[in-house]
Amino acid sequence: MRKIILNITWLFSSMMIFGGCEKTGNFPGAEVSPYIAIFDLRSFYKDADFALSQKSMLGSTGITGVVVSDHSGKNLPSGLLMVQDKLRLNELRGIAINIGTEAEQYVPGDSVIVNLVGGTMKRVDGLLQVTGLTGSAVTKVASDQPIAINRVPSSYILADPDKYESTEVVIVKGGFDPIPAPTDTYSGDKLVNDGFDNFTLHTEASATFANNPLPGMANFFGVVTYSKNAGGKYTPHLRIRRPEDITVLSSTVTQAAVVVSGFVTDVEGTDLDGEYIQLLATRDIDFSVTPFSLVTCNQTSGYTPTGFPANGWATGGLRTYKFDLKTGTAAKGTYFYVGNSKKLINGQNSTSMAQANWIVSRNYGATGTTGDGFGSPNTNLFINSGTFACGIAVFEGTTVTRTSVPIDVIFIGYNGSVLSSTNPPVGYRITNTDWYDIVNPVSLVEQPFYKQGSNTICLAYGTPSDSGWFYKLGGEYNVRLDRWVKARAQRVVDLSKTSTLDELEKEFPAGDGTTEGLFPTKVVQ
The missing domain is CATH 2.40.50.200 (Bacterial OB-fold)
Structure with missing residues (x-):
């Protein structure tokens, strides 16, 4: 019986092997598709x-x-x-x-x-x-097969043009550099910046739209091809195919005199009176003449008032805390700070930052130390880890209400009671920045809140916690164009107790000749 079973097994296996080999030498029973990817x-x-x-x-x-x-x-x-x-x-x-x-x-x-x-x-x-x-x-x-919108930052195309050539892409929120004169047209090579890098828009002199005037800002659909630069190297550019490839956007630009350039959410040791925010002035500011305010939010589930922020950034309690910036000065292109009263770089027993430009220095967690207008004393302005959202918003003036729109905003984390899709929606308002758009730049649908529509970008918390991470955002704000020309990104420096102010405000860590150093956010012309 055992011999019979072995013979049947061998016969069945042989039929499978030889039967499969009749169709293909690669995969038994399979046929090669006539179409290759x-x-x-x-x-x-x-x-x-x-x-x-x-x-x-x-x-x-x-x-x-x-x-x-x-x-x-x-x-x-x-x-x-x-x-x-x-x-x-x-x-x-x-x-x-x-x-x-x-x-x-x-x-x-x-x-x-x-x-x-x-x-x-x-x-x-x-x-x-x-x-x-x-x-x-x-x-x-x-005919009429749908083509999914492929929004690609210009820096991605420059880094890997082979991946994008001969495909349809859209450069979103493209603005020309230099700002076009009324007589400037599409003809020739024009530099477009989408907040990630400068990218060439090429238009033949014979194109049907070559003599059309340039817009202030637009979405540009097209295909990626190449042109030869002065050094003889082929570099990628975008070719608009027809006038319908151009979606002109509102010329309204949020001019931000103050932008968030860095912050510490979790110093080594206790966070009590240790957190702070670094800001960058994009023009000369006398805060006694032109005051601003800064508001932090914290979506920790146990913080009150619970639920969605009915009054947005002005919710108060343990959820939002406000600092008024109404004394002192900051020169264009310089950094200033808001936060802990001891002016220490990385918590207790760390280097003093007293020589930095502190516009507001306060023990925000001390009993009775409420925010300016709203916000209860809180030992943690920010969350240390996890996925719950916390954020920073800067406002012109010292009045902040449910409907106030900031001039700059940054979020870390995504979860928590951040946005309610009620009518009207309840949440934290954003503004037009390198990350966020009040109107979706592709669909042109209004989206004035964080987590609404395409406004989903956020930083991740540095890990492990309790390490003294300084979020060094490293963007570039062009004061001539009044817009970001290099978007801020997740860059962190692991501070020590002996770290110095130069680590926050200069190139650190420095490049080694093969890799670029870590630069702070800066103002460019």
């Missing part, structure tokens, strides 16, 4: 022309995807059909296919199949494309 197709190119055949494409014969090119605006390289897909790892990739004048027959949203056999993949003027094909290689199978 563009992600995989691009990976074949190794800085040398690559001939495309069914064999070289590992059994596939072409691609399928959605068209993103549009030649109606006469601003794309002639003959190129640009197609994108997300078939591999949900990674969006695009490829340009040179089919001559027949590329003009296709518009964004067309779904196509392209037979690539017989073509050659090569770099032409910096752009990876397939050459050697004609229009007969393309079959249109559908």
Whole structure:
């Protein structure tokens, strides 16, 4: 009986092995798809022309995807059909296919199949494309297919252009540098800053919109291609395809005379009278003439009043605490501080910061030391760890109510009773900054509160807790443009008890020649 069982098992296994091998030598029972993902197709190119055949494409014969090119605006390289897909790892990739004048027959949203056999993949003027094909290689199978909005910070494209070339992207909240004159037009190369970096917007002189006047700020849809710089290197740029690719935004810019540049939420040892906020003046300020106020919020679940902040930043109690800034001065481009009364850099027995510019120095946790207008004495203005939200908002003037809109705001953490979607909503108001937008810049829907719409950016708490993390945000605020040209980011310095003021206000840690040092937030022209 045992021998019979072994023979049956062997026979069944043999049928599985030999039966599977009849279909493919790779995966038993599987067949190779005729369509290769563009992600995989691009990976074949190794800085040398690559001939495309069914064999070289590992059994596939072409691609399928959605068209993103549009030649109606006469601003794309002639003959190129640009197609994108997300078939591999949900990674969006695009490829340009040179089919001559027949590329003009296709518009964004067309779904196509392209037979690539017989073509050659090569770099032409910096752009990876397939050459050697004609229009007969393309079959249109559908129209008006949706193209998901792909908002990409300019710094991401500059860091990895190969990932984005020949795909549709949108540069959001792009403003021109320098500020355009009324006679300036799109024609040529223009620098656009979206708060992350400067990026080139290229427009051919023959484009249908080349002589249109430049807006103050806009969203720019387009495709990523290349141009050669003065050094002979190909660098990425954005090409608008048609006038409809431009969404002009409100020219209203929140001019912030004071911005949050850093803070300490959790000093080593007890936090009682240890926390502080570093701020940066973007113009000369005499606080006795032009007062400001700073409000902190803390969403710790046990703090009162509980529930959603009915009065927003003016909720008071243990939830929000207000400092009035109405004495002292700060010169443009300099830092000043609000917080602990002892003026220590990292809690008890640490270095004194008394030589810094302290506009308000107060033991906010002492009995009877209430905030200016609202806020109960609190040993913790901020949360030390976890995911509950806490934040900092700066206001012009010393009156803060439920409807007051700050001139700058920063949040750490996301959870807690932060936003109620009642009508009207209840929450913490934001302003137009490097992180937040009162109106969604893509959908143009109003979103005046934190956690509403696209206003979800926040810092994470430094770990481990009780380490003396200084959040060194490292942005760049351009006073000529009155806007952020380099967004603030999560950068932390692990302070010691002997740390000095230079660690907060200068490059620290310093670069070593191969890596850039950690710079503080600064004012630029």
